[in-house]
Amino acid sequence: MKLKHLLASAALTALATSAAAQTELSLWYHGAGSANAEEALVNQMVEEFNASQSDWRVVIETFPQLAYNDAVGAAALAGELPDILDVDGPVMPNWAWAGYMQPLGIDESILDGFLPGPIGRWNGEVYSVGLWDAAVAMTTRRSTLEDNGIRVPTIEEPWTKDEFDAALATLQATGDFDHALDLGMAWAGEWYPYAFSPFLQSFGGDIVDRETYQTAEGVLNGDEALAFGEWWQSLFENGYVPGTSQDAADRETGLLNGTYAIQWNGNWAALPVVEAFGDDALFLPAPDFGNGPVIGAASWQFGISATSEHPEGAREFIEFAMQDRWFAAFSDGTGLIPSTASAAAMTENYAPGGPLEVFYDLSEAQALVRPVTPGYIVQAKVFEKALADIANGADVADTLDAAVDEINEDIEANQGYGHN
Amino acid sequence: MATVTADNRGLRLATRYAVLILIAIIFIFPLLFMVMSSLKPSAQLLADTKSLRAFLPVGDLSFDNYTDAFVRAPIGLFVFNSVLVTGITVLFCIFVCSLAAFAFVFIDWGGKTIIFSILLATLIIPYETIFIPLLLMASQLPWIGAEGFEIGWLNSYRVQIVPFIADALSIFLFVQFFKDLPKELIEASRVEGASWWTIYRKVVMPLSGPVIATAAILKFLFMYNQYLWPLMVVQEEGIRPVMVGLGYFTDQLNVPWGEVMAYLTVITVPVLAFYLALQRVFIASVASTGVK
Numbered sequence: 211m212k213l214k215h216l217l218a219s220a221a222l223t224a225l226a227t228s229a230a231a232q233t234e235l236s237l238w239y240h241g242a243g244s245a246n247a248e249e250a251l252v253n254q255m256v257e258e259f260n261a262s263q264s265d266w267r268v269v270i271e272t273f274p275q276l277a278y279n280d281a282v283g284a285a286a287l288a289g290e291l292p293d294i295l296d297v298d299g300p301v302m303p304n305w306a307w308a309g310y311m312q313p314l315g316i317d318e319s320i321l322d323g324f325l326p327g328p329i330g331r332w333n334g335e336v337y338s339v340g341l342w343d344a345a346v347a348m349t350t351r352r353s354t355l356e357d358n359g360i361r362v363p364t365i366e367e368p369w370t371k372d373e374f375d376a377a378l379a380t381l382q383a384t385g386d387f388d389h390a391l392d393l394g395m396a397w398a399g400e401w402y403p404y405a406f407s408p409f410l411q412s413f414g415g416d417i418v419d420r421e422t423y424q425t426a427e428g429v430l431n432g433d434e435a436l437a438f439g440e441w442w443q444s445l446f447e448n449g450y451v452p453g454t455s456q457d458a459a460d461r462e463t464g465l466l467n468g469t470y471a472i473q474w475n476g477n478w479a480a481l482p483v484v485e486a487f488g489d490d491a492l493f494l495p496a497p498d499f500g501n502g503p504v505i506g507a508a509s510w511q512f513g514i515s516a517t518s519e520h521p522e523g524a525r526e527f528i529e530f531a532m533q534d535r536w537f538a539a540f541s542d543g544t545g546l547i548p549s550t551a552s553a554a555a556m557t558e559n560y561a562p563g564g565p566l567e568v569f570y571d572l573s574e575a576q577a578l579v580r581p582v583t584p585g586y587i588v589q590a591k592v593f594e595k596a597l598a599d600i601a602n603g604a605d606v607a608d609t610l611d612a613a614v615d616e617i618n619e620d621i622e623a624n625q626g627y628g629h630n
Numbered sequence: 631m632a633t634v635t636a637d638n639r640g641l642r643l644a645t646r647y648a649v650l651i652l653i654a655i656i657f658i659f660p661l662l663f664m665v666m667s668s669l670k671p672s673a674q675l676l677a678d679t680k681s682l683r684a685f686l687p688v689g690d691l692s693f694d695n696y697t698d699a700f701v702r703a704p705i706g707l708f709v710f711n712s713v714l715v716t717g718i719t720v721l722f723c724i725f726v727c728s729l730a731a732f733a734f735v736f737i738d739w740g741g742k743t744i745i746f747s748i749l750l751a752t753l754i755i756p757y758e759t760i761f762i763p764l765l766l767m768a769s770q771l772p773w774i775g776a777e778g779f780e781i782g783w784l785n786s787y788r789v790q791i792v793p794f795i796a797d798a799l800s801i802f803l804f805v806q807f808f809k810d811l812p813k814e815l816i817e818a819s820r821v822e823g824a825s826w827w828t829i830y831r832k833v834v835m836p837l838s839g840p841v842i843a844t845a846a847i848l849k850f851l852f853m854y855n856q857y858l859w860p861l862m863v864v865q866e867e868g869i870r871p872v873m874v875g876l877g878y879f880t881d882q883l884n885v886p887w888g889e890v891m892a893y894l895t896v897i898t899v900p901v902l903a904f905y906l907a908l909q910r911v912f913i914a915s916v917a918s919t920g921v922k
Contacts, residue, residue, distance in 0.1 A: 274876075
């Protein structure tokens with residue numbers, strides 16, 4: 211009996227010593243209060259990492275998403291950043307430029323087979339990687355299109371601008387719907403650049419010139435952008451889409467209850483559509499407005515803070531997270547798109563033949579990350595305001611010119627944002 | 631010239647009450663909307679906003695939003711943190727600010743007029759403009775606690791309390807009130823040999839109920855509604871206050887409005903309780919100090 215006690219004590223001591231030997235790594239995460247399984251999965255991943263090796267112990271602190279970016283900014287000022295940061299893809303260049311983050315320094319071969327969105331690259335170096343991506347699609351019912359003689363587009367052959375316009379006119383003329391199309395105007399903020407700048411890019415314009423990232427002149431107010439602006443305004447003038455005062459409840463239920471014929475919405479809202487419409491549900495690619503169909507990309511990703519004293523530990527954790535089994539688990543838990551095809555095959559929804567498979571294909575075929583520049587966080591706000599103003603009847607050319615001026619002044623005020 | 635008769639006196643009274651009831655309804659509507667909405671599913675809640683149904687207990691009512699809200703966020707912890715931080719700050723504020731005001735009003739010392747003017751001038755500086763330097767300062771302050779000497783106050787209760795103990799508005803309120811106290815009381819106490827501390831403790835403060843209530847309520851509301859400062863200085867969930875906790879109910883696109891209303895209803899209870907407890911003295915103080 212004494213021997214048993216001795217052995218048990220020795221085992222406990224060994225465990226305690228092992229735990230004590232682990233160096234603590236702090237991890238900040240944006241998902242506090244998330245209704246889905248995201249927070250629980252992050253916690254599970256951290257626990258498994260801590261148990262899988264004896265060098266590092268990750269301690270997670272979760273923040274509400276609304277407050278997260280401000281909390282990181284304040285912590286950076288005070289020199290209190292954690293070792294591992296969670297960062298929204300389009301925000302990453304700003305944090306890297308501001309000195310909040312350092313390059314990951316991971317073996318980039320582990321990123322082979324990744325969708326483009328989950329890889330956060332800035333000035334030629336990878337600063338962040340994500341376990342998932344998100345995609346948007348034109349969501350509707352097959353019967354709605356077929357009953358009105360509208361062609362069902364494919365990824366290989368999406369609607370052209372003329373086809374899309376004609377489809378909207380046809381659906382609006384039926385009188386069966388309040389609006390032919392729901393763009394989600396009730397969702398302000400990042401939704402605007404994420405969901406609507408792809409239309410501009412498909413017209414041939416952009417928020418900022420991606421060649422240099424030093425000006426928006428000619429891309430946000432060039433001929434292509436003006437054509438986009440006129441088209442955008444016509445959607446509202448013709449009553450095809452609800453305006454900026456759209457009720458959030460209508461956004462949520464409008465397609466399901468027949469208020470809208472088509473809805474521009476993300477994969478996160480797709481399962482209720484499948485449940486409601488079954489085989490009649492359709493998730494269609496973005497129309498091609500002349501320069502190829504485009505959808506937005508990049509979601510939340512992991513990176514290493516610039517002040518981390520243990521980047522090798524942080525790197526080890528991030529590499530641990532970059533496994534198909536985690537991508538699949540997060541996808542099954544949250545509905546988001548796994549970062550690799552091999553992980554997609556392991557999921558309920560994105561596996562071949564799964565109800566949301568098309569979203570993976572859309573991400574692969576049409577995704578374009580938002581402008582990869584530290585100035586994006588300002589440019590996104592300017593773009594959002596310009597689109598809302600045009601939707602509300604503002605002069606297209608004047609509004610886009612003003613947006614260009616504002617973006618250029620910001621770039622100049624920040625000495626070009628450090629682009630190499 | 632019109633004469634006041636029994637009839638038109640009644641009419642005036644009725645008119646006055648009608649206006650007062652209307653004003654009361656206007657003020658109570660937001661609270662009513664919040665409570666009623668907290669009992670409805672989000673879809674119904676949003677649909678009801680198009681009509682007076684928003685203020686009525688109609689439709690599919692339940693406490694599900696409360697249940698879900700408590701699952702989503704540690705509401706009890708957030709309320710506890712806010713009440714703790716607010717309560718301690720209010721207590722220290724009343725003590726420190728009344729002492730300062732006492733010195734400005736009753737004790738003669740050189741330069742007090744200039745210093746009081748400078749103090750008043752700080753009223754026009756919004757807190758938000760000094761938060762960055764305050765943050766940098768707080769991150770470098772020394773502290774001796776249970777774990778010994780350390781540098782940095784971030785992630786603590788004290789960083790949420792100490793910077794807000796003294797404030798110009800509270801000192802101003804106490805100064806205004808103290809000025810109206812009979813000087814004879816102070817002079818008589820001095821003649822009797824009372825120390826300044828005794829006069830403060832046994833003469834002035836017992837007469838200052840209304841201004842204490844006013845300063846306490848204003849401070850309570852300011853502290854309880856704190857968002858930006860705790861967001862900047864607190865990273866641990868265990869010491870987060872209620873307003874930062876509100877962020878648990880939003881993400882980039884979706885807001886569970888029913889849960890938001892349930893959360894707001896719960897966190898409003900301490901504010902209402904505090905105000906109701908002090909409202910009589912508060913009203914008396916507003917009348918006497920001219921605070922709007």
